[in-house]
Amino acid sequence: MKINNILFTGRLIKELDLLLGSCEALEGRALRFISESNVTSEDLAWADAYVAFQPTENFHFGHIKWVHSLGAGVDRYTALGKWPENVLLTRTITSFGQKIGEYTLSYMLKDLQHHYTFRDQQGRGEWKMVAPRALNEMKVVIFGTGEIGQEVARILAYFGVKVYGVSRSGVSKEYYSKVMPLNRVEDGCLIEADYVVNTLPLTEETERLFDDSFFGKLNQAVFINVGRGGTVDHEALLGALDRGNLKAAVLDVFEEEPLPVGSPLWNHRGVTITPHISAITTPEEAVTCFLETLECVESGGKLRNAVDVVRGY
Amino acid sequence: MKINNILFTGRLIKELDLLLGSCEALEGRALRFISESNVTSEDLAWADAYVAFQPTENFHFGHIKWVHSLGAGVDRYTALGKWPENVLLTRTITSFGQKIGEYTLSYMLKDLQHHYTFRDQQGRGEWKMVAPRALNEMKVVIFGTGEIGQEVARILAYFGVKVYGVSRSGVSKEYYSKVMPLNRVEDGCLIEADYVVNTLPLTEETERLFDDSFFGKLNQAVFINVGRGGTVDHEALLGALDRGNLKAAVLDVFEEEPLPVGSPLWNHRGVTITPHISAITTPEEAVTCFLETLECVESGGKLRNAVDVVRGY
Numbered sequence: 001m002k003i004n005n006i007l008f009t010g011r012l013i014k015e016l017d018l019l020l021g022s023c024e025a026l027e028g029r030a031l032r033f034i035s036e037s038n039v040t041s042e043d044l045a046w047a048d049a050y051v052a053f054q055p056t057e058n059f060h061f062g063h064i065k066w067v068h069s070l071g072a073g074v075d076r077y078t079a080l081g082k083w084p085e086n087v088l089l090t091r092t093i094t095s096f097g098q099k100i101g102e103y104t105l106s107y108m109l110k111d112l113q114h115h116y117t118f119r120d121q122q123g124r125g126e127w128k129m130v131a132p133r134a135l136n137e138m139k140v141v142i143f144g145t146g147e148i149g150q151e152v153a154r155i156l157a158y159f160g161v162k163v164y165g166v167s168r169s170g171v172s173k174e175y176y177s178k179v180m181p182l183n184r185v186e187d188g189c190l191i192e193a194d195y196v197v198n199t200l201p202l203t204e205e206t207e208r209l210f211d212d213s214f215f216g217k218l219n220q221a222v223f224i225n226v227g228r229g230g231t232v233d234h235e236a237l238l239g240a241l242d243r244g245n246l247k248a249a250v251l252d253v254f255e256e257e258p259l260p261v262g263s264p265l266w267n268h269r270g271v272t273i274t275p276h277i278s279a280i281t282t283p284e285e286a287v288t289c290f291l292e293t294l295e296c297v298e299s300g301g302k303l304r305n306a307v308d309v310v311r312g313y
Numbered sequence: 314m315k316i317n318n319i320l321f322t323g324r325l326i327k328e329l330d331l332l333l334g335s336c337e338a339l340e341g342r343a344l345r346f347i348s349e350s351n352v353t354s355e356d357l358a359w360a361d362a363y364v365a366f367q368p369t370e371n372f373h374f375g376h377i378k379w380v381h382s383l384g385a386g387v388d389r390y391t392a393l394g395k396w397p398e399n400v401l402l403t404r405t406i407t408s409f410g411q412k413i414g415e416y417t418l419s420y421m422l423k424d425l426q427h428h429y430t431f432r433d434q435q436g437r438g439e440w441k442m443v444a445p446r447a448l449n450e451m452k453v454v455i456f457g458t459g460e461i462g463q464e465v466a467r468i469l470a471y472f473g474v475k476v477y478g479v480s481r482s483g484v485s486k487e488y489y490s491k492v493m494p495l496n497r498v499e500d501g502c503l504i505e506a507d508y509v510v511n512t513l514p515l516t517e518e519t520e521r522l523f524d525d526s527f528f529g530k531l532n533q534a535v536f537i538n539v540g541r542g543g544t545v546d547h548e549a550l551l552g553a554l555d556r557g558n559l560k561a562a563v564l565d566v567f568e569e570e571p572l573p574v575g576s577p578l579w580n581h582r583g584v585t586i587t588p589h590i591s592a593i594t595t596p597e598e599a600v601t602c603f604l605e606t607l608e609c610v611e612s613g614g615k616l617r618n619a620v621d622v623v624r625g626y
Contacts (some may be wrong), residue, residue, distance in 0.1 A: 004339065095447070102448055102472070106426040110420035115428075118587045125579050127571035127588045134408070135415055158471060258440035266438050268518070274431045275440045282444070 001065055001088075001297060006034045007047035012070060015283035016051075024106050030096045051290060055080055061087060066297055070286050072096050072148070072279060073228060074307050075202035082229060085308040090293050093305045097151025100226045102140030103278035104152050104197055107250045108135070114121065119248055141185075143209075144199035145173045146313070147310040148279075152197060163263060164189045168205065182209075192215040195224060202228035203312035215240035226278045229254035234265060243269040252278040314378055314401075314610060319589040320360035321346045322369060325383060328596035329364075338604055364603060367378060369391055374400060383441055383591060384598050385409050385461070388515040396622040400584045403606050406618045410464025413539045416591035417465050421448070424535060425605035449473030452505050454498075457540065458486045459626070461592075465510060466582055477502045481518065495522075503530040508537060514517075515541035516625035527551035534558045539591045542567035547578060554583040565591040618626050 006029060008016050013033040015019045020026055034043060036056050044050070046060040054076040061084055067092040069077060077089060110116075121128055138161045142149045142276065145167040153163045153175035163176050172183030180186060181204060193284075196218065200206045210223070211233040215292070223246055225232060240246040250272045251265065257276055265271050289305070296303050307313060319342060321329050326346040333339055347356060349369050357363070358375040369390040370595060372585045374397055382390060382404040383515065423429070425446045434441055447555060451474045457460050458480040466476045476489050481493030494599065495518060503509070509531065513519045523536070524546040536559055538545060547551035547568075554558040570589055578584050602618070609616050619626060 002396060056374065072540060098449075099445065102422060103445065106419070106422035106428065109415060110428060113419040114590075115419065116425060118590075119585070119586070122579060122586045129588050129590050129593065131410065131593045132416065132590060134412065136411070145603060194566065216354060261438060266435065272432070273435045275434070275442050277427075277431075277442050278447060280444045 001152040003048045003066060003298060005030045005047050006032070006049045006051060007039070007043055008051045009036050009039050010052040010054065010070065010284050012281070012286055015171075016286065019283055019287045020290075021091075023195045023287075023291070025294070027268050035299055043073060049228065050160045057063075060127060066090070068092075068290060068293055070290075071279055071309075073201055075230070076155055078203075078307075078309055078312050088297065088303075089307040089309055090297075090303060090305045091307055092281055092286060092289045094281065094289055096279040098150045098155075099279045100199065101152045101155040103226060103252065105155055107224060107272065108138070108156075108195055108222070110138075110247065112138070123220050124179060134160075138162070138194045139189075140195045140197060141166060141189055141193045142166070142176070142197045142199060145171075145176060146180055146199070148226075149197075149199040150175060152199060164193075170250040182206075190214075190221075191219050193218060193220045193221045197225040198231060201313040208233050210237065211299065212236040212239065215245045218245040220244060222246070222248045222250065224250045229257070234263075238264060238268060238271075241268060246270065246274065250274070252276055278297050314615075316342065316361045316379060316607060316611060318343045318360050319345070319362045319364060319565055320352070320356055321364045322349050322352050323365040323367065323383065325594070325596050325599055329599065332596055332600045333603075336600075336604070337606070354364075358526075371486045379403070381405075381603060381606055382620075383594055383603075386514055387626065388541060391516075391620075391622055391625050397593065401616075402611065402620040402622055403610075403616060403618045404571070404620055405594055405599060405602045407461060407477075407594065409592040410461045411468075412592045413461050414465045414468040414513065415565065416539060416565065416587075417537055419589075420537060420585065421451070421453075421469075421508055421535070424452070424561065428431065447473075451475070451507045452502075453477070453508045453510060454479060454502055454506045455489070455512060457514075458484075458492055459598045461511070462512040463488060464510060475508075500530050503527075503534075504532050506531060506534045508535045508620055510537045511540040511544060513540040513544055514626040515543040519544045521546050525549040528558045531558040533557060535559070537563045537565065539565050542570070547576075551577060551581060551584075554581060561585065564586070565589055567613060 017033040032043060039056045039058050041058055042061055047064050049066040052069045053071045064087060066088045071092055074091050089239050114130050117130055130157055140161050141157055141164045142153055143166045146164045156163050157175040165176035165179035166185050167179055168181055168182050170179055199266050207230055222305050237249055248270045253275045253276055323586055330346040341432055345356060348401055352369045354371055357373055360377050362379040363377050364381045366384045379401045385404055387404050399533055427443050440527055453469055453474050454477045456479045457560055458478045469476050470488040478489035478492035479498050480492055481495050483492055485492050522544050528549050559582045565587045566589055
């Protein structure tokens with residue numbers, strides 16, 4: 001298909017304008033870079049392609065043929081309701097896996113190496129040895145065996161961590177010592193898990209997946225969410241922290257972002273909040289992936305980042 | 314050589330007594346487990362072998378034939394002065410490299426992932442994205458290319474970190490993109506270093522190696538010391554923090570341990586202090602290494618953990 005008019009909106013438009021404004025690969029095309037609140041219905045009607053992290057509030061398909069998500073998650077697009085059959089949806093795939101792997105590992109090591117214990121001791125001028133725990137004694141359950149989950153698994157397995165996976169199909173994947181289907185996760189794996197890492201997208205199947213019944217099976221685990229906030233019942237999570245099923249929670253994603261001021265998550269002792277930074281798309285990465293995808297879209301080449309809108313990822 | 318009387322002293326004696334007291338491999342031998350302050354001159358005169366982290370204050374060789382250090386560092390032994398030619402010195406080698414690697418990586422990731430920035434923001438209920446920096450953009454200089462240094466290098470190289478090494482000989486080693494001799498470290502490598510990791514033992518050559526002139530070549534680097542405290546001029550280190558040559562220092566080892574109450578290191582904003590825990594010997598590891606070494610000592614097998622007392626490691 002031929003793409004002439006491209007509408008860019010959202011957080012990165014200034015940087016994208018700078019990087020793409022004089023880009024040879026885009027010659028002959030018309031580009032608009034407009035902040036979300038300034039996108040008009042006419043802009044949408046004008047566009048062949050829409051490139052953004054999410055749809056604008058006034059979003060309509062007009063004769064858009066291709067929607068490209070600047071993030072890896074596409075739930076805000078699929079939540080639009082019925083997706084027109086002839087509109088292609090693609091998402092950005094870059095080094096998200098490596099990034100999320102380093103984020104996850106950083107918070108595991110912070111815990112295993114007792115960073116805050118030593119920081120508090122230093123504040124008191126106290127010298128007291130506490131032995132760090134080694135990664136190769138840990139058991140981790142990763143929800144998701146896709147590009148991101150598998151990269152987290154690779155990094156952890158390198159350190160000798162025992163890694164269990166959970167996916168829709170339960171099909172074995174490299175780096176996981178075992179993969180279980182979403183609807184048959186073994187209680188034994190959850191009971192012995194030191195860490196549970198969620199990398200799943202938000203779909204009908206994963207919405208509120210992490211609820212009272214799930215958390216009730218854990219025993220002093222640390223829950224790390226780098227997938228989507230909507231997969232978690234946060235009231236259940238707070239209860240699990242209070243009851244000791246969870247030792248701590250590290251949350252990078254939330255149902256509403258920024259996390260609202262009044263949320264009890266902000267102040268709970270056991271909760272670490274980061275502002276959705278575990279896999280930030282840099283402008284350069286966004287541009288690289290966008291241009292590669294555009295080329296495939298126009299040449300009819302095989303897309304590795306097309307989204308199955310029904311499946312939701 | 315035959316070892317009959319073995320004297321154990323120091324931090325782990327209770328645990329060692331439990332693990333070794335009824336150990337078959339030691340049958341027929343006499344064992345004493347005595348706290349450091351209670352070791353008498355007679356105990357030392359009685360012993361064929363002395364097993365401890367360090368010599369007692371009243372230490373004398375008597376007819377000790379073998380000294381086994383429960384730690385990896387042996388500088389407290391070599392500092393005794395002239396070492397009798399016929400006394401063997403061995404040290405504990407276990408998974409120190411992996412442990413120190415995880416310690417080092419944990420503090421690098423804490424920095425790259427802005428843990429304290431996000432913790433402070435959370436305290437204020439503030440949502441502000443700051444992009445983590447990736448390990449594969451980092452340059453690290455590791456002082457030491459021995460068992461420990463090389464293991465740190467292996468872990469960092471796995472993440473795409475550019476690793477330079479410094480050793481006495483300057484001989485190339487796996488995982489290091491370049492190894493420089495101690496007396497010809499290139500200024501260029503120091504200027505571009507994001508992290509400097511010291512794993513060196515304390516010897517005549519390394520004493521006060523990290524001084525004003527060394528730190529003056531760094532540019533906003535983080536200095537991580539997991540080797541020995543005596544390698545660092547701590548006044549110079551504090552000056553380098555104040556001048557910006559160092560961005561931060563993570564110190565696990567000190568000339569005097571516990572770090573004295575009055576030390577200015579305790580309260581400096583840029584300094585993280587941990588109580589010599591980056592490579593704690595667990596009782597089980599100590600026992601494994603001790604028994605293996607004993608067997609080699611008695612059978613005349615090749616020792617991989619014998620110390621060259623003149624070289625100092």
